[in-house]
Amino acid sequence: MERSMKKKLLALAIAGAFAVPAASAMADSGNVTIYGQMRMSYDLVNPGYANNTANGNVDSHNVNKVSDNSSRLGFKGTEDLGNGLSAIWQIESAIHADGDTSTLAGRNTFVGLSGKSWGTVLLGRHDTPYKMATRSLDVFNATIADNRSILGEGYANFDGRQRNVLAYVTPNMNGFTGMIAYVAGGETAYQSSQDKGNAWSLAGVYKNGPWFGSLAYEKHNLGAFGTGTVASPSATLPNLSNKDEHAWKLGLGYKWQAFKLGFVYEDTKDNFGGTTGANGYVNPKNSSDVFGHHAYSFNGAYAFSNNALKVAYTQSGDAGGWDNSGAKMWTVGIDHHFSKRTTIYALYTKLTNDTNNASEIGGRGASTGGIVSDASINPATGALSGASLDSSPSAFSFGINHKF
Numbered sequence: 001m002e003r004s005m006k007k008k009l010l011a012l013a014i015a016g017a018f019a020v021p022a023a024s025a026m027a028d029s030g031n032v033t034i035y036g037q038m039r040m041s042y043d044l045v046n047p048g049y050a051n052n053t054a055n056g057n058v059d060s061h062n063v064n065k066v067s068d069n070s071s072r073l074g075f076k077g078t079e080d081l082g083n084g085l086s087a088i089w090q091i092e093s094a095i096h097a098d099g100d101t102s103t104l105a106g107r108n109t110f111v112g113l114s115g116k117s118w119g120t121v122l123l124g125r126h127d128t129p130y131k132m133a134t135r136s137l138d139v140f141n142a143t144i145a146d147n148r149s150i151l152g153e154g155y156a157n158f159d160g161r162q163r164n165v166l167a168y169v170t171p172n173m174n175g176f177t178g179m180i181a182y183v184a185g186g187e188t189a190y191q192s193s194q195d196k197g198n199a200w201s202l203a204g205v206y207k208n209g210p211w212f213g214s215l216a217y218e219k220h221n222l223g224a225f226g227t228g229t230v231a232s233p234s235a236t237l238p239n240l241s242n243k244d245e246h247a248w249k250l251g252l253g254y255k256w257q258a259f260k261l262g263f264v265y266e267d268t269k270d271n272f273g274g275t276t277g278a279n280g281y282v283n284p285k286n287s288s289d290v291f292g293h294h295a296y297s298f299n300g301a302y303a304f305s306n307n308a309l310k311v312a313y314t315q316s317g318d319a320g321g322w323d324n325s326g327a328k329m330w331t332v333g334i335d336h337h338f339s340k341r342t343t344i345y346a347l348y349t350k351l352t353n354d355t356n357n358a359s360e361i362g363g364r365g366a367s368t369g370g371i372v373s374d375a376s377i378n379p380a381t382g383a384l385s386g387a388s389l390d391s392s393p394s395a396f397s398f399g400i401n402h403k404f
Contacts, residue, residue, distance in 0.1 A: 032077045039069040040097055041399030043144055045361070048392035068098040069399065070142040072107055084116040108161065120169045129167070129179035129203035131159045133216035134251035137262035139299045139310045144362050144397045145331040145349035147297045147314045151266055153359075158218055158247045158268065162199065175208030185223055197223035212253030212262075219246040241279050245270035245292070260301040267294045273321065276380065283321025283382040290321040308335040310347075318354075321382065325356040341403040350394040358388035361395055 045063045074092035081087055092107035110124030127135075131152070138147045152159025167181035183199035203216035221244045247268040254261050269292035274280020281290045299312035315328040333347030351361050376385045 031079065032075060034073075034075055035404065036073040036095070037071055037401065037403050038095070038097060039071045039142060039399070039401045041067050041069055041144065041397045043067050043398075044396040045144075046394050047360075047388075048394060049388065066098050067144065067397075068096045068100065069144070069401075071095040071097050074107070078114075081113075086114045088112050088114050088120070088122070110165070115171075117171065119171045122165075122167050122169075124165060125161065125163045126165045126167060126181070127161045128159075128165075128183070128199075128201035128218060129181050130201045130216040130218035130247070130249065131161065132179065133203040133205055133214040134159075134249060134264045136212070137251050137253050137264055137299070138297070138312070139260070139262065139301050140312055140331055140333065140347065140349075143333075143345075143347065143399065144395050145312065145329070145333070145347055146362070147264070147299075147312065147329070149351060149359055149361050150314045150316045150327055150329055151264060151295050151297060152247075153268070153291075153293075153295075153316070158220075158266075162201075175206050177205045177207075179203045179205070197221055210255040212251070214251040215249070216251075217246070217248045220244060240272060243270065243272050243280065245272070258303045260303070262297075262299045264297045265294070266296070268292045269320070274379070281321065281377065281379045281382065285321050285323070287320040290319065292320045293317050293326070306337045308337075309333075310335065316357075316359075319357075322356040322384070324354040326354045327357045327359040328352050329359075329361070343401045345397075345399050345401075347397050348395070349397070350392065352392045353388070353390055355390045356384055358384075358386050358391065360388060360391075361393045 043063075043065050045065065047063065071094070072092055073095050074090060076090040076092075077088075079087040089111040091105050091109050093109075094103045094106045096102045105125070108124075108126050110122040110126055112120060112122030112124075114120040134151075135141060140146055148159055162181075162183045164184040165181050166184070167179065170176075170178040180202040181200070183201065185197040197220070199218065199220045201216070201218040203214060205214045206212070221242075222240050223242065245268065247266060249264060249266040252263045269289050271288050272281050272290040273286070273288035274282055276282070283290050293316050295314065295316035297312065297314040299310070301308050301310045310331075310333045312331045313329070315326065317326050319325040329349065329351040331347055331349040333345055335343050335345045337343050349361055351359060353359055377383075378385075
């Protein structure tokens, strides 16, 4: 109770400092909650480049760094509108304590309405249902060993956070929750003949007792020339006019006494293949599905005293357009919980790319990874180039997480 009151008083003090002339309008702001997380680590990284000849070096060199792992500061609140209806809002910002530029409202930021009997509708920037369906199944979530180094890859990035979101979430029905979101394209004034990119994302999640299950689907329509992806509306897509990509994902989890197990299977497909490179990517296999692939991840944790031993293995198969384009990653680690809010950890992770893949460790927070992001692709020939191809990056990471 004392901690909750301190948060409310701090929220009122901040509101008063920035909105003194409107004090009467803020009279009912006592429902504002301030929350956040500081997530920092010291990482010893070996990029593991096999083909890096820059500066005369055939191999890569180790990098020691302090990393921010999705630290955040948020404000949220509700207003009771009567008859079981509430207004809800949230402003959450990334706090890059490692010195990078922080972004106001760059994380889940929205406003909406929530009803006890019919669910929640929100508008803003938010994680997609596809992402939310399995994030709880990654025991190394938001660390350098995040399984999104391999899972969720695609041209516009599956398993991500999007702007321009209109979402609906059902109420909890005996452990089942449904979610659906529409992601609008960028509304920059283009010619009327140009279609704008958009996306649909939906998921069903079941959580009851020791069991967890989820099934999710997401489709990205990339739009016409110059209209960009749903993740970057201002980007140009000279080779992917009116193409699309989609993915589905299954998640399973089980808790038994001190053990926690998780499994995720994902399948992605696209129609990015082309014959000239003018609209679509030429590829060695002459496949219409260029970057689509399947991937899976197993993980487990064993809790004892105030500690937890954790292990994970993630692997992707070949992309549709290239042989030898898969990757695999394994991780071991240990957590020590000083309290419910403060945890320290140590881990080791290693990712091994096939000849035609360029995934990198760090998940979506540090590097997007994947054949699309880290290798240069010639759309007219399908040729790949880049230092990360055939690499085997690895890292030791020692971190601390604190919630407030």
